[in-house]
Amino acid sequence: xxxxxxxxxxxxxxxxxxxxxxxxxxxxxxxxxxxxxxxxxxxxxxxxxxxxxxxxxxxxxxxxxxxxxxxxxxxxxxxxxxxxxxxxxxxxxxxxxxxxxxxxxxxxxxxxxxxxxxxxxxxxxxxxxxxxxxxxxxxxxxxxxxxxxxxxxxxxxxxxxxxxxxxxxxxxxxxxxxxxxxxxxxxxxxxxxxxxxxxxxxxxxxxxxxxxxxxxxxxxxxxxxxxxxxxxxxxxxxxxxxx
Amino acid sequence: xxxxxxxxxxxxxxxxxxxxxxxxxxxxxxxxxxxxxxxxxxxxxxxxxxxxxxxxxxxxxxxxxxxxxxxxxxxxxxxxxxxxxxxxxxxxxxxxxxxxxxxxxxxxxxxxxxxxxxxxxxxxxxxxxxxxxxxxxxxxxxxxxxxxxxxxxxxxxxxxxxxxxxxxxxxxxxxxxxxxxxxxxxxxxxxxxxxxxxxxxxxxxxxxxxxxxxxxxxxxxxxxxxxxxxxxxxxxxxxxxxx
Numbered sequence: 001x002x003x004x005x006x007x008x009x010x011x012x013x014x015x016x017x018x019x020x021x022x023x024x025x026x027x028x029x030x031x032x033x034x035x036x037x038x039x040x041x042x043x044x045x046x047x048x049x050x051x052x053x054x055x056x057x058x059x060x061x062x063x064x065x066x067x068x069x070x071x072x073x074x075x076x077x078x079x080x081x082x083x084x085x086x087x088x089x090x091x092x093x094x095x096x097x098x099x100x101x102x103x104x105x106x107x108x109x110x111x112x113x114x115x116x117x118x119x120x121x122x123x124x125x126x127x128x129x130x131x132x133x134x135x136x137x138x139x140x141x142x143x144x145x146x147x148x149x150x151x152x153x154x155x156x157x158x159x160x161x162x163x164x165x166x167x168x169x170x171x172x173x174x175x176x177x178x179x180x181x182x183x184x185x186x187x188x189x190x191x192x193x194x195x196x197x198x199x200x201x202x203x204x205x206x207x208x209x210x211x212x213x214x215x216x217x218x219x220x221x222x223x224x225x226x227x228x229x230x231x232x233x234x235x236x237x238x239x240x241x242x243x
Numbered sequence: 244x245x246x247x248x249x250x251x252x253x254x255x256x257x258x259x260x261x262x263x264x265x266x267x268x269x270x271x272x273x274x275x276x277x278x279x280x281x282x283x284x285x286x287x288x289x290x291x292x293x294x295x296x297x298x299x300x301x302x303x304x305x306x307x308x309x310x311x312x313x314x315x316x317x318x319x320x321x322x323x324x325x326x327x328x329x330x331x332x333x334x335x336x337x338x339x340x341x342x343x344x345x346x347x348x349x350x351x352x353x354x355x356x357x358x359x360x361x362x363x364x365x366x367x368x369x370x371x372x373x374x375x376x377x378x379x380x381x382x383x384x385x386x387x388x389x390x391x392x393x394x395x396x397x398x399x400x401x402x403x404x405x406x407x408x409x410x411x412x413x414x415x416x417x418x419x420x421x422x423x424x425x426x427x428x429x430x431x432x433x434x435x436x437x438x439x440x441x442x443x444x445x446x447x448x449x450x451x452x453x454x455x456x457x458x459x460x461x462x463x464x465x466x467x468x469x470x471x472x473x474x475x476x477x478x479x480x481x482x483x484x485x486x
Binding site for chain 1: 246255261262265271277278279280282283286421423467477482
């Protein structure tokens, strides 16, 4: 349907993939729109991992390795785009993986869980309770999931829940292409990068870092630096965009 | 499902509306993602009509009024978001309205057509031919539609087709929130504004402009100015975004 000579072929293919997962009930329709928002920011960043994003990814690895109870919170889009990458990161960090959906239904939770398990991810199951103080369905967590985390990786997070998790005293690591989003501002550390590029870099760093390097990276976490670096990169690219 | 106290309530409601139209088969899943891209740029522009966009809207009205055979090309997203606004613009400019879909099927064409007709739009029907030189389904046009236009308004256009229409010698008026898109660069005139804000402004200007004002606006069309003005606005807002 999409001709290979179309200049935005790759981006359109990823959209088709998400559209297929939407058809399967893994991705919500609103998740497709959220993906498009991310596409726009990725486009402005040059669709590559910047130097500051790579540093954020190494810092994220250090925070997950140093945590007592690291958790990875996965939604529909993340599962559709990066189930295999989540598996590799879980192996490298021994993190608990929990499914958490904005547009929640028992069927969607089951579908996202099955997709992850199909890629070898060990997904937390059992009863959930309303443990996160937000006014929508993302309040649900297992006792051993987000509620118990000291460090939590939230790819593609909602701003409300990011703020709630921070207010609970957790170290929140966001992956968000929009450096101005509430999630990006609220998080302890924001990785401004595309999720399928970001997660493998965290995994790679988790296999590389020494204990001393981890300590140094953690002692220097400065979210404001990472947000400004991303904005500067966008502004720099915009100023040359029509040359 | 979305709580009214959510800070992005309005944006999420519009997404829900599009998701509903996707469920009805009017909007394609890829259209939802494309909407998200637009949302991100609108956010960067402050979700309002800038001064330069308003000038572009008045210029678009002048071009449609001066045309011998003005056409408005409507896709699924435009119909879902702005069917009533298209009706008003058609009345003000006596333009031909034609449905043209990237993800084309006879059923979707019928659904989009019915939605427009339900809002009083007079939609071109009858046989279509492969009249626009692009390598995908947007090549189809009626003899009296895009193929015959001297000026054509293309809200939310694909870059390929925008370039093809320009290469056919037509005056192409794009509505595109991304000032760097191929559509925005290829068009004769680009309105960098959200479609439900842009179309009523074109309609209003079409009712206001004198023949002398139209002539003056048309003589000064400079697409590069409008693209630079939008980029400058984004850069200006980014530089203060984290203050």
